[in-house]
Amino acid sequence: MKYKIGSCKNCRAENVRLVQSHIIPEFLCRDGRDLKDKRYEADYASNKWRVIQSGIKERFLCDLCEKKFGEVDRYASKVFKLSGPNDPQIKIEPMGENPDINTKLERWTGIDFKKCQRFVFSVLQRMSLSGLDKPEPLLYSDELTKMLDIYRDEKGLDDSTYPILISRLTAGTNFQTGAVAPVRLTAEGDNALKMNLLCLASVHFRGGGYLFQAVIKVIRASMDYRLAIEHFKLRSNGQIVIADQPFTNTLLFQVSVAMSRGLQGPNQR
Numbered sequence: 017m018k019y020k021i022g023s024c025k026n027c028r029a030e031n032v033r034l035v036q037s038h039i040i041p042e043f044l045c046r047d048g049r050d051l052k053d054k055r056y057e058a059d060y061a062s063n064k065w066r067v068i069q070s071g072i073k074e075r076f077l078c079d080l081c082e083k084k085f086g087e088v089d090r091y092a093s094k095v096f097k098l099s100g101p102n103d104p105q106i107k108i109e110p111m112g113e114n115p116d117i118n119t120k121l122e123r124w125t126g127i128d129f130k131k132c133q134r135f136v137f138s139v140l141q142r143m144s145l146s147g148l149d150k151p152e153p154l155l156y157s158d159e160l161t162k163m164l165d166i167y168r169d170e171k172g173l174d175d176s177t178y179p180i181l182i183s184r185l186t187a188g189t190n191f192q193t194g195a196v197a198p199v200r201l202t203a204e205g206d207n208a209l210k211m212n213l214l215c216l217a218s219v220h221f222r223g224g225g226y227l228f229q230a231v232i233k234v235i236r237a238s239m240d241y242r243l244a245i246e247h248f249k250l251r252s253n254g255q256i257v258i259a260d261q262p263f264t265n266t267l268l269f270q271v272s273v274a275m276s277r278g279l280q281g282p283n284q285r
């Protein structure tokens with residue numbers, strides 16, 4: 017059967033045809049298709065990582081909702097390209113580099129903040145609504161509700177409840193491309209103390225050569241940490257500081273390594 021009948025998890029319409037939806041939008045998977053680097057995606061249903069060809073899909077949205085998410089993706093697909101943004105509104109200003117840590121900083125201006133925020137939030141919503149975020153929920157219901165309120169409000173620009181950080185993965189390194197479905201990472205106890213935090217929760221996903229991060233909860237952060245978020249976050253005036261970094265430097269990579277021990281390769285199925 018090509019489709020199934022059920023309730024749409026987004027608009028709650030009942031007895032509707034549910035179409036197959038990507039969790040990570042297809043445009044973020046496409047850029048990596050021709051490269052040697054294999055694409056992995058966290059498969060929450062089996063709590064394993066698997067090699068994917070075209071991304072994890074699930075039937076949980078009606079046709080109308082799937083189209084709405086597609087519209088949200090359209091803007092992001094122009095901005096987050098492996099070769100850089102394809103939008104004349106966006107200006108890029110180099111901010112120097114640090115060769116020791118292989119990092120280059122750029123300030124991007126002219127981003128449509130609302131569209132960009134909706135895109136990042138929509139990927140998190142798709143993950144939450146799909147029910148694939150097991151065993152741990154990606155967003156708890158109060159977080160999802162608050163995020164949906166921000167998502168739906170066209171006027172109240174809010175860049176601080178769930179700050180969004182975006183980095184570009186260094187070209188020419190392993191793992192520049194590939195997609196990883198949203199994963200919730202928390203730092204508590206010793207790890208959090210190292211960062212001068214009581215608790216940090218953030219959601220990370222990557223695709224198309226970019227790493228997207230939404231900070232969900234920060235409890236008792238040092239001034240340095242708060243300043244770092246202020247410096248790097250996507251701002252409501254359409255500005256963001258983007259750092260180029262190797263994927264191996266990121267928290268998501270550390271988790272990926274741990275999870276990939278349970279990876280099902282094509283030969284092990």
Ligand SMILES: [Zn+2]
Nearest residue numbers: 024027078081
């Ligand atoms: Zn719907």
